[in-house]
Amino acid sequence: MADTRGDKDDRKELPDDEAALSARLQRLGERIATANRPSENVTGSRQAADASAFAKGFRMSTELVAGVLVGALIGWLLDRWLGISPWGLIVFLLLGFAAGVLNVMRAAGVVRNNNLTD
Numbered sequence: 001m002a003d004t005r006g007d008k009d010d011r012k013e014l015p016d017d018e019a020a021l022s023a024r025l026q027r028l029g030e031r032i033a034t035a036n037r038p039s040e041n042v043t044g045s046r047q048a049a050d051a052s053a054f055a056k057g058f059r060m061s062t063e064l065v066a067g068v069l070v071g072a073l074i075g076w077l078l079d080r081w082l083g084i085s086p087w088g089l090i091v092f093l094l095l096g097f098a099a100g101v102l103n104v105m106r107a108a109g110v111v112r113n114n115n116l117t118d
Helices: 016-036 045-084 085-109
Strands: none
Touching: 045 085
């Protein structure tokens, strides 16, 4: 069988497949190095977009929790005042949940906000 590695004098020269692999690895290293560097014109807008998305998510979660808590509070107060325990709490807890979901959908833009003044 023939030795594809060449003579002993040519040890420093790589065979074609190893040279191609070495060149590909070097190009890959260069591409990774340039991809990891942040671009000068993108950093400001991306940070603003991340902060805006975080604020929108926080607003939506607050809307849902507030709707449930307000509904539960109204139902509990009606239970105490009218003595109809636990029906007021159950009904108004469900109404508060529905109101919270509706507010989240409005904030997300899924449902159009209907104003009666239009």
